[in-house]
Amino acid sequence: xxxTAFIGSSRAQSNSEQLTDYVLEGIPHTKIYVKDLxxxxxxxxxxxxxxxxxxxxxxxxxxxxxxTSDVVIFTTPIYWYSxxxxxxxxxxxxxxxIRDERYPQLxxxxxxxxxxxxxxxxxxxxxxxxxxxQQFRYIFDFLNMPxxxxxxxxxxxxxxxxxxxxxxxxxxxxxKQLKAR
Amino acid sequence: xxxTAFIGSSRAQSNSEQLTDYVLEGIPHTKIYVKDLxxxxxxxxxxxxxxxxxxxxxxxxxxxxxxTSDVVIFTTPIYWYSxxxxxxxxxxxxxxxIRDERYPQLxxxxxxxxxxxxxxxxxxxxxxxxxxxQQFRYIFDFLNMPxxxxxxxxxxxxxxxxxxxxxxxxxxxxxKQLKAR
Amino acid sequence: xxxTAFIGSSRAQSNSEQLTDYVLEGIPHTKIYVKDLxxxxxxxxxxxxxxxxxxxxxxxxxxxxxxTSDVVIFTTPIYWYSxxxxxxxxxxxxxxxIRDERYPQLxxxxxxxxxxxxxxxxxxxxxxxxxxxQQFRYIFDFLNMPxxxxxxxxxxxxxxxxxxxxxxxxxxxxxKQLKAR
Amino acid sequence: xxxTAFIGSSRAQSNSEQLTDYVLEGIPHTKIYVKDLxxxxxxxxxxxxxxxxxxxxxxxxxxxxxxTSDVVIFTTPIYWYSxxxxxxxxxxxxxxxIRDERYPQLxxxxxxxxxxxxxxxxxxxxxxxxxxxQQFRYIFDFLNMPxxxxxxxxxxxxxxxxxxxxxxxxxxxxxKQLKAR
Numbered sequence: 171x172x173x174t175a176f177i178g179s180s181r182a183q184s185n186s187e188q189l190t191d192y193v194l195e196g197i198p199h200t201k202i203y204v205k206d207l208x209x210x211x212x213x214x215x216x217x218x219x220x221x222x223x224x225x226x227x228x229x230x231x232x233x234x235x236x237x238t239s240d241v242v243i244f245t246t247p248i249y250w251y252s253x254x255x256x257x258x259x260x261x262x263x264x265x266x267x268i269r270d271e272r273y274p275q276l277x278x279x280x281x282x283x284x285x286x287x288x289x290x291x292x293x294x295x296x297x298x299x300x301x302x303x304q305q306f307r308y309i310f311d312f313l314n315m316p317x318x319x320x321x322x323x324x325x326x327x328x329x330x331x332x333x334x335x336x337x338x339x340x341x342x343x344x345x346k347q348l349k350a351r
Numbered sequence: 352x353x354x355t356a357f358i359g360s361s362r363a364q365s366n367s368e369q370l371t372d373y374v375l376e377g378i379p380h381t382k383i384y385v386k387d388l389x390x391x392x393x394x395x396x397x398x399x400x401x402x403x404x405x406x407x408x409x410x411x412x413x414x415x416x417x418x419t420s421d422v423v424i425f426t427t428p429i430y431w432y433s434x435x436x437x438x439x440x441x442x443x444x445x446x447x448x449i450r451d452e453r454y455p456q457l458x459x460x461x462x463x464x465x466x467x468x469x470x471x472x473x474x475x476x477x478x479x480x481x482x483x484x485q486q487f488r489y490i491f492d493f494l495n496m497p498x499x500x501x502x503x504x505x506x507x508x509x510x511x512x513x514x515x516x517x518x519x520x521x522x523x524x525x526x527k528q529l530k531a532r
Numbered sequence: 533x534x535x536t537a538f539i540g541s542s543r544a545q546s547n548s549e550q551l552t553d554y555v556l557e558g559i560p561h562t563k564i565y566v567k568d569l570x571x572x573x574x575x576x577x578x579x580x581x582x583x584x585x586x587x588x589x590x591x592x593x594x595x596x597x598x599x600t601s602d603v604v605i606f607t608t609p610i611y612w613y614s615x616x617x618x619x620x621x622x623x624x625x626x627x628x629x630i631r632d633e634r635y636p637q638l639x640x641x642x643x644x645x646x647x648x649x650x651x652x653x654x655x656x657x658x659x660x661x662x663x664x665x666q667q668f669r670y671i672f673d674f675l676n677m678p679x680x681x682x683x684x685x686x687x688x689x690x691x692x693x694x695x696x697x698x699x700x701x702x703x704x705x706x707x708k709q710l711k712a713r
Numbered sequence: 714x715x716x717t718a719f720i721g722s723s724r725a726q727s728n729s730e731q732l733t734d735y736v737l738e739g740i741p742h743t744k745i746y747v748k749d750l751x752x753x754x755x756x757x758x759x760x761x762x763x764x765x766x767x768x769x770x771x772x773x774x775x776x777x778x779x780x781t782s783d784v785v786i787f788t789t790p791i792y793w794y795s796x797x798x799x800x801x802x803x804x805x806x807x808x809x810x811i812r813d814e815r816y817p818q819l820x821x822x823x824x825x826x827x828x829x830x831x832x833x834x835x836x837x838x839x840x841x842x843x844x845x846x847q848q849f850r851y852i853f854d855f856l857n858m859p860x861x862x863x864x865x866x867x868x869x870x871x872x873x874x875x876x877x878x879x880x881x882x883x884x885x886x887x888x889k890q891l892k893a894r
Contacts, residue, residue, distance in 0.1 A: 516705050611804075
């Protein structure tokens with residue numbers, strides 16, 4: 171089972187990455203640090219006569235990960251009540267990716283790729299993070315990806331997540347479920 | 352009355368910009384095209400000993416606009432059920448801006464700056480755009496900005512927005528209200 | 533075209549009913565005042581060996597309306613951020629109705645019955661009424677009913693709705709659309 | 714510490730009640746079965762010259778519970794993506810209760826009464842139950858009640874909740890937290 175985690179934080183060793191580490195403890199996986207990639211924002215050319223143009227950046231690493239993973243984890247801090255802008259730029263580029271002639275198999279592959287969301291926020295995330303979860307649901311529905319689970323943790327200062335007993339309990343259960351496959 | 356519209360689309364003459372033009376017809380205003388600015392993503396250094404570091408990009412234009420506007424319009428296409436990534440990066444940087452020692456007056460200024468959201472999407476935006484509206488509400492609440500109104504339009508192909516009679520009627524009312532001040 | 537409006541307010545001449553009157557001006561329709569019906573709450577017997585039992589109340593009027601209407605309007609005040617409890621009891625009983633052997637055609641009929649929601653609330657309904665709209669969407673999706681549109685008006689004191697220019701403009705457009713069929 | 718659970722299910726030994734039992738295991742508490750009370754729906758007389766009129770039903774039991782509890786648990790099955798209609802009728806009557814001259818202390822009391830929501834649903838409740846959670850948040854915000862936590866469980870057939878490992882883990886943590894006070 172191939173698991174890739176897209177780490178959407180702007181910080182190293184962020185709370186959201188730590189939560190991901192709990193979920194993936196003892197399980198082989200790949201992490202992609204979004205902050206370390208050069209990703210151009212989408213240029214929406216869906217309606218242009220020539221369609222989307224090739225973009226010279228690191229996005230192919232994202233596509234390769236999507237094409238080779240059974241489970242994709244979207245790890246994000248909750249910045250201003252939604253995913254980080256750098257992760258959002260990754261998502262926005264899906265509009266191009268699913269039309270990219272080099273990857274005709276992408277859409278079908280995604281329909282069997284399980285999606286998980288792991289998010290940590292500081293301002294009442296169990297309530298104010300819910301619109302973001304609803305958006306991820308719409309995203310995965312559009313891509314026909316099974317959205318198997320999400321965890322919302324609470325944390326502000328670096329390391330806070332280890333105090334969120336509820337998030338850690340959910341991480342432990344998810345860890346066990348992933349191991350059992 | 353100073354009005355600034357942040358245009359969050361990746362396209363020129365986008366549906367969301369057109370909707371903004373209806374709202375601002377006959378009213379002096381400034382437009383800032385986010386896609387034409389060089390904006391670095393946030394590097395979250397809130398908890399770093401040295402705090403945020405100066406960033407050499409165009410963000411000061413955003414701050415100047417916020418400091419001098421009575422009304423700020425956030426114009427965005429609905430990409431994947433939320434604001435565009437490039438606009439989200441602008442929002443993410445608020446975390447730095449409100450702590451920027453060069454602009455000690457920013458937070459107080461925002462508390463009297465009216466916020467408006469104009470969004471256009473293609474996939475049932477009147478339903479699937481609602482989480483984004485809830486997020487804007489949380490954003491403006493955090494910043495203590497009055498969130499006076501929003502319009503969600505429907506459009507996919509360029510120019511579609513002119514067919515959305517309901518969005519245009521709301522734009523006309525908002526136009527009249529802004530003129531009446 | 534048969535149109536039925538379920539009026540979910542506890543008051544006569546409520547703001548939500550007035551909004552409905554704007555939408556239906558000059559269009560033949562039937563109103564059912566939920567407050568005047570005797571409706572038992574659902575008794576969830578889905579998993580009981582004998583299934584649901586016949587209930588002796590006025591619910592058959594609801595079912596008859598659903599079976600004979602092309603458009604069904606759910607009119608509700610926003611009480612505590614969602615539909616009124618008396619209207620919710622009507623909705624809850626759907627669980628029984630769609631399993632009622634006397635009405636085997638109900639589910640199929642609903643799949644061609646257009647649903648409209650008209651709601652008026654007093655506490656920032658354009659934001660705090662949105663979860664209710666999302667719920668109606670889920671309800672209509674489950675029943676496979678096309679959810680063609682909704683209007684959220686603002687009002688607190690009786691008659692306030694006439695001041696909500698935006699809601700009235702939307703009502704006028706919907707009125708025109710219904711007349712054009 | 715006084716704890717009261719309002720049980721909003723229409724069934725005996727419902728999944729949502731079972732979840733409540735896990736949360737309250739070994740902790741003294743009172744249960745009020747909403748289905749067994751005679752509660753009139755709200756008659757909104759806020760704007761009537763004479764105001765609300767005394768209602769002859771069992772609602773005083775609700776008010777007494779609110780006045781004497783440190784923690785109030787709202788237990789509900791998720792019927793059609795929100796709380797049950799019978800529980801909603803209890804909530805709707807708050808409009809009357811907080812204006813009831815016999816209970817001038819109610820509003821202040823609520824501001825120190827902790828609220829917990831325990832809900833179980835069958836149709837993707839971790840996503841489709843979120844608007845209901847947002848509504849409870851608005852309700853508790855309006856009443857100034859601290860909303861300390863919620864658990865959403867999944868279950869359809871009676872007893873299903875015992876299979877929802879995640880909900881049970883959260884219940885165990887909440888149980889421990891309540892015991893520690």
